[in-house]
Amino acid sequence: MYIYPEIKYDKEISSVSKELKADDIIKLLKDQLPSSQIDMMVSTMDNFRRLLKDQDSFKPFGELLSKFDHDGREMRVMKVTEGSPQFDAYLSRVQTIALWYIDAAQYTDNDDPRWIHYLVYEATKRTDGEGVRYALAGYASVVNFYCYPEMLRPRIAHILLLPQYRRAGNGAKFLQAIYNDLVPCRNVKDITAEDPGESFIHL
Numbered sequence: 001m002y003i004y005p006e007i008k009y010d011k012e013i014s015s016v017s018k019e020l021k022a023d024d025i026i027k028l029l030k031d032q033l034p035s036s037q038i039d040m041m042v043s044t045m046d047n048f049r050r051l052l053k054d055q056d057s058f059k060p061f062g063e064l065l066s067k068f069d070h071d072g073r074e075m076r077v078m079k080v081t082e083g084s085p086q087f088d089a090y091l092s093r094v095q096t097i098a099l100w101y102i103d104a105a106q107y108t109d110n111d112d113p114r115w116i117h118y119l120v121y122e123a124t125k126r127t128d129g130e131g132v133r134y135a136l137a138g139y140a141s142v143v144n145f146y147c148y149p150e151m152l153r154p155r156i157a158h159i160l161l162l163p164q165y166r167r168a169g170n171g172a173k174f175l176q177a178i179y180n181d182l183v184p185c186r187n188v189k190d191i192t193a194e195d196p197g198e199s200f201i202h203l
Helices: 025-031 035-040 045-055 084-095 171-181 197-201
Strands: 063-070 075-082 115-127 132-149 151-163
Touching: 035 084, 045 075, 063 171, 075 171, 084 132, 132 171, 151 171
Parallel strands: none
Antiparallel strands: 063 075, 075 115, 115 132, 132 151
């Protein structure tokens, strides 16, 4: 996951009023990135294209939980319960997307073993016939809270679909895949959501 911000403008605000100064958008973007992942923002289109090409062989982390159909395209839901340096770095990059769509979004504590992460991808066959290409469609993060005496209360802290996958039933199918994974667990008391928005309630 990499970012290439392309900023275009006709003129700066300072050319209209000397009392005003344009914000440094690149700096403001970098301030929102995890300090360990600052290199995810690239400065040239050539580098961005090269990195995208390198990611063509990306394989998702975790175990395959389920599959569902999206307008004739296959969607795959992956579940990750144990972190690793590689996954933690990837997750931090994925969670930067939430900053654009979820009010007061925060990064999860990757050192906390209570977290479960679900990621949904669009899986398409490569044109060269060599395996599958994965495109991230969304993610959800669930944290397990203790419930007396020996139960758990999973709480959905984040759930996000990228815009191109919305309004097509994918959110409901993704959420159902999470429910199907958690509900059969004998130590699960109930499943809640943290500050659910209107779109989540609609699901």
